[in-house]
Each structure stands twice: as C-alpha cells, then as structure tokens.
Amino acid sequence: MAKNYQKRSLLTFQKEFSTEEDCVRHLMSLRWPEGFVCPKCGNNAYWLISTRRLSTCTKCRYQTSITSGTIFHKTRTQLVKWYWLIYHMAVSKVGVSIAQVQRMLEIKDYKTAWLMAHKIRKAMADRDAQYSLAGLVEMDESFFGKAGSIRGRGSEHKVVVLCAISLYRDSKGMERPGFAHMAVVDDASAETVGKFLKRLGASSPTREDRRLINAIRTDGWRSYGTVAKQEGLEHCRIVLSSAKDAGRLLPFVHNIITNAKSVIRGTHRGVSSKHLQRYLNEVCYRFNRRYWEKELFDRLITACVSTDTITYNELAATRATRVS
Ligand SMILES: [Zn+2]
Numbered sequence: 001m002a003k004n005y006q007k008r009s010l011l012t013f014q015k016e017f018s019t020e021e022d023c024v025r026h027l028m029s030l031r032w033p034e035g036f037v038c039p040k041c042g043n044n045a046y047w048l049i050s051t052r053r054l055s056t057c058t059k060c061r062y063q064t065s066i067t068s069g070t071i072f073h074k075t076r077t078q079l080v081k082w083y084w085l086i087y088h089m090a091v092s093k094v095g096v097s098i099a100q101v102q103r104m105l106e107i108k109d110y111k112t113a114w115l116m117a118h119k120i121r122k123a124m125a126d127r128d129a130q131y132s133l134a135g136l137v138e139m140d141e142s143f144f145g146k147a148g149s150i151r152g153r154g155s156e157h158k159v160v161v162l163c164a165i166s167l168y169r170d171s172k173g174m175e176r177p178g179f180a181h182m183a184v185v186d187d188a189s190a191e192t193v194g195k196f197l198k199r200l201g202a203s204s205p206t207r208e209d210r211r212l213i214n215a216i217r218t219d220g221w222r223s224y225g226t227v228a229k230q231e232g233l234e235h236c237r238i239v240l241s242s243a244k245d246a247g248r249l250l251p252f253v254h255n256i257i258t259n260a261k262s263v264i265r266g267t268h269r270g271v272s273s274k275h276l277q278r279y280l281n282e283v284c285y286r287f288n289r290r291y292w293e294k295e296l297f298d299r300l301i302t303a304c305v306s307t308d309t310i311t312y313n314e315l316a317a318t319r320a321t322r323v324s
Contacts, residue, residue: 007294013087021050023079027066028055030305038062053079070305071119077112081105086304089120090296095267095282115312121278122310123303124285131179131288133166133200134212136236138177140219140246140253141188144261144276159273160185161260161280162196165252166213177252180287182260182280184273190226197227219250256287275315 008016017023025048028036036046038057046055046064053066067073072082084105088096096104101113143158162185166178181200185192201213213233218224220237228235238249247254260283264271271279289296 005295005298017083020079023083024050024053024066071123071309073309085116086300087297090300094263097267118315119309121282123307125281126307127303128285132212133179136167136215137164137213138167138217138250138253139164140250142257160188163253163257164200180256180284182284184277188223190223193223194227
C-alpha cells in the first residue's frame with residue numbers, strides 16, 4: 001500500500017474530497033495501489049460508475065465492487081460523508097459525539113450516524129489488535145461508572161477495566177509510554193489478569209507461548225503478584241499511601257484512564273456498558289498514534305479499507321447499561 005502520508009488542513013481536505021467520485025477514486029488508489037486489475041481477465045482498463053461504486057472491465061465487462069472487504073460495504077450513505085467523519089474522528093483529540101455527527105453531516109437517522117462511528121471504531125480496534133506489548137508494562141485496574149453514575153438497568157454494577165501500557169527509554173534515558181491497551185473484564189482476578197497479559201504480550205495471536213512482556217509495574221494488588229510469579233515476570237510494586245498517589249506513581253496508566261473517563265462523560269455523555277470496550281479501543285487507538293499527527297487521516301482511512309464491516313444487529317446483540 002502506498003505510504004505517501006500528507007498533512008491536510010480542513011480546507012485542503014475539503015478540496016480533495018468534495019465529490020463522490022473523489023472518494024471513489026481515492027478508495028481505488030488504496031485498494032489497488034499499483035493500478036486497477038480486473039480479477040477476471042487481468043485487464044487494466046475500466047469504466048467507473050461512481051454512484052454505484054463499481055468498476056466495469058472494458059474487456060470482459062466484469063463488475064468489481066470498490067467497497068467490498070471494507071467498512072463501507074453496502075452502505076447507503078455517501079462516501080463524502082464517510083470521509084468527513086473519518087477525518088474528524090482521526091484529527092479530534094476527544095472523539096466526536098453522534099449528535100455532532102448528525103448535525104455536521106446532515107444525517108437524519110441517529111442509528112445511521114451511530115453505526116458509522118462504530119464501524120470506524122471497529123477499524124481502529126482491528127488495527128491495534130495487530131500490535132503486541134513488550135518489555136516493561138505498567139498496569140492497573142479501574143472501575144467505570146463509579147459513585148452511582150451508571151444510568152439504566154444494572155446500575156448497581158460497576159464495570160472493571162484493565163489497562164496496560166508498555167514503557168521504553170528514549171535516547172536521553174527518560175521513561176516514555178509506548179503502546180496502550182484497555183479491556184473490559186468480569187473481574188480483576190489473577191486468572192483474568194493473566195489472560196489479559198498473555199494476549200497482549202503474545203508475539204502474534206497464534207503464538208501465546210512466545211511472550212514479549214518481561215516485567216510489570218503495578219500498585220501491588222495481589223492478582224498482579226500471583227500472575228508475576230506464575231509467568232516468571234519481574235514485578236515492580238509501587239506502594240500507594242493514598243489513591244491520589246496513583247497519578248504520580250503510575251502516571252501513564254492513570255493518565256489514559258482519566259482521559260477515557262472524561263471522553264466518555266464529556267464527548268459521549270455516558271455510553272452503554274456493552275459498547276464501552278469500543279470507546280476504550282478508540283481512546284487507545286488515538287493514544288497509540290499521538291506522535292503521528294500529520295498521518296492521522298491516511299492511517300485511519302487505510303484501516304477502514306483493510307477490514308470488513310459490521311452490521312447493526314451484530315453491534316446491538318446484548319443487553320445494555322449506561323456508563324458515564
Ligand atoms: Zn475483465
């Protein structure tokens with residue numbers, strides 16, 4: 001895939017992607033970076049039917065869908081609107097609310113706008129799932145929906161979230177946060193923590209036996225100690241004299257958890273617990289690309305054409321409670 005990333009201001013973006021054809025041609029350039037090839041006969045020439053997102057081979061007349069195998073497959077919404085949403089979700093530091101998306105893109109149906117944003121979040125999550133955590137990992141657990149702020153059914157339950165960030169030293173020897181991941185879990189037991197670490201530190205999804213994490217830094221909660229012992233990890237325990245110390249002593253996980261809570265409470269005005277993981281994925285995706293500002297749109301649109309779509313029914317399958 002072509003990697004000529006470029007920084008775009010809102011005005012540049014607007015000019016570049018102002019028509020349906022602009023977006024279809026751009027999608028084609030991402031899917032066929034060496035130029036279009038007919039899958040049936042290998043011919044390179046085609047007619048483009050932008051309105052139907054199809055290309056027709058000039059030789060054998062075979063029609064190829066430009067959007068199959070991407071999050072845009074079977075969408076009825078104009079690609080121009082999709083591109084705008086992807087741009088905004090890519091460059092925003094705190095995400096966009098569905099009400100804002102509806103207004104901005106003149107989308108009548110709330111469900112349509114909601115589904116579009118979740119399809120983009122799926123692309124973000126699928127991209128991040130390809131990365132592992134390695135070396136020293138700072139980790140902590142947090143409760144979302146604290147102090148009675150969960151609304152709706154099941155509000156007596158708080159949602160447990162595990163957070164892990166790999167750390168590295170820069171050229172000056174300063175400790176820096178690398179890659180982050182957060183997961184909604186049933187509990188913070190040693191078994192759950194162990195599975196979480198195994199999945200994150202595996203050198204690939206099929207090689208959980210090859211572990212890349214060799215040390216953890218935590219507040220010393222017994223689950224972490226048990227896992228460290230079981231897995232033969234070095235364990236650095238930070239003893240907190242009060243909860244306030246967490247920000248100073250485990251700064252990286254503390255920051256991203258605080259950030260996730262404020263995005264959920266602020267931008268989204270609370271989210272459903274069954275979708276919380278998807279919003280956390282978005283927060284991590286953004287955190288993991290914080291140094292690539294000028295590449296944000298290119299990277300996100302590439303993620304969107306590299307993964308299958310998800311349907312409303314697949315998304316709305318289980319019971320919900322609100323988390324804020
Ligand atoms: Zn052909």
